[in-house]
Each structure stands twice: as C-alpha cells, then as structure tokens.
Amino acid sequence: GAGVSQSPSNKVTEKGKDVELRCDPISGHTALYWYRQSLGQGLEFLIYFQGNSAPDKSGLPSDRFSAERTGGSVSTLTIQRTQQEDSAVYLCASSLGSGKQFFGPGTRLTVL
Amino acid sequence: AQSVTQPDIHITVSEGASLELRCNYSYGATPYLFWYVQSPGQGLQLLLKYFSGDTLVQGIKGFEAEFKRSQSSFNLRKPSVHWSDAAEYFCAVAAEGYKLSFGAGTTVTVRA
Numbered sequence: 001g002a003g004v005s006q007s008p009s010n011k012v013t014e015k016g017k018d019v020e021l022r023c024d025p026i027s028g029h030t031a032l033y034w035y036r037q038s039l040g041q042g043l044e045f046l047i048y049f050q051g052n053s054a055p056d057k058s059g060l061p062s063d064r065f066s067a068e069r070t071g072g073s074v075s076t077l078t079i080q081r082t083q084q085e086d087s088a089v090y091l092c093a094s095s096l097g098s099g100k101q102f103f104g105p106g107t108r109l110t111v112l
Numbered sequence: 113a114q115s116v117t118q119p120d121i122h123i124t125v126s127e128g129a130s131l132e133l134r135c136n137y138s139y140g141a142t143p144y145l146f147w148y149v150q151s152p153g154q155g156l157q158l159l160l161k162y163f164s165g166d167t168l169v170q171g172i173k174g175f176e177a178e179f180k181r182s183q184s185s186f187n188l189r190k191p192s193v194h195w196s197d198a199a200e201y202f203c204a205v206a207a208e209g210y211k212l213s214f215g216a217g218t219t220v221t222v223r224a
Contacts, residue, residue, distance in 0.1 A: 031210065035212070042215075042216050042217065043202065043204075043212075043214035043217075045211050045212060045213065050210070059211075091155065091156065093156075100161060101158070101210075101212065102158075103155040103156040103157070105154065105155040106155055
C-alpha cells in the first residue's frame, strides 16, 4: 500500500470497556511496531513483531494490553478494561527488516 | 538502557533564520540515531538517520545532523527555515536496531 494506515482515527470509549485498534502496514514490510504518545509519557515503545519470530512485548504497560499480527500483515492492539490513563495516541509503524520505520497517522483514544 | 534528551522544549525562530535542535543520547554501543518530525495532526516522518560512516548526515527538507561521539550528541540543523517547518521534532535512538526510544520533543515555532 501507499503507507501505513490505522483505524479508527479516533475512538472514544467508557472506562472499563475493551477497545481494538487496527494497523495495516506497508505491503511487504516484515516488521511492525506499536508506540504510544501521551502527554505525560511522551512517545513510548509498546510491542514489536518481526516475521514469524516471537514478538517483543517488553513495552506493554500492563497485562490489559495485548497485540497480535495475523498472517504477517495486519495487526490489532487490544486494550481490555480501559482506564483513563490509557488515553493517548497509538501509533503503528512498519519497516523492511530493522530499517527505517514508517509511521501511520495514529489512533487517538479517549477514555471517559 | 538507552535514552535521549532534548534540552529545548520550545524554540522560536524567524523565517529565513538558521535552526539548530539539540539531542543528547545515552547508549552503550554504537547508536542508531534518528530525527523525526510531526506536524499538527500528522504522523511521524523521518527526516534523517545515522547508522555508521560519515558523521554529517543529510536528510529531507534541507535538514542535516551531525553525530559527535565525544559529546554523545546528534544535533539537527537547517540553514534557513520556512514557515512550513513549524512542527514538533523528535530525536530517537534505536536499541537492538529496532526499538526506538524517543526524546521528549522540541516544538518549533516560525515567526514571519
């Protein structure tokens, strides 16, 4: 595709609800990343997928956060039982191998 | 662990003037260093990167950066700024070649 796409662009949810954020990487990119951008914490790494290897989940802030990547392409970031501190912009990026990362426009999540 | 410091939270510069954004990193090995720009409502765009070799790196939009190992710095420069350069700029270091750690960002305002 032309670039990394993410959906939805905005998501408003109530505290305690589950949300799913989607990322479509650039076609052919083997690596996919999730980052979070929030006022208090800046830009933080969340999780990294590379091919068929086990993902690096070291940045996930709690066990309420999980992500999967199906068929080596689309990825879904799931946040269970959302809390107000989860409000942030969630950015997805992809790259060919461990090279230059191309970022999507992000999903702005607001937890009321 | 790796980290990045951007000492300047906000810089105001006149259109046509030169710009320098500071970045200091902490990383044990040879770092992979990046500068990204984020315009309002936009995703992150890579301006330039340093992996090895020539310490003066040229990027897009007329930007350049110089890697100075002795000072642990990777400052970004532009000789003459345009109003469209108003944005937030992030310096980042990649651990293990992929996991980006970002600085807090520097907001650049361009006055006419």
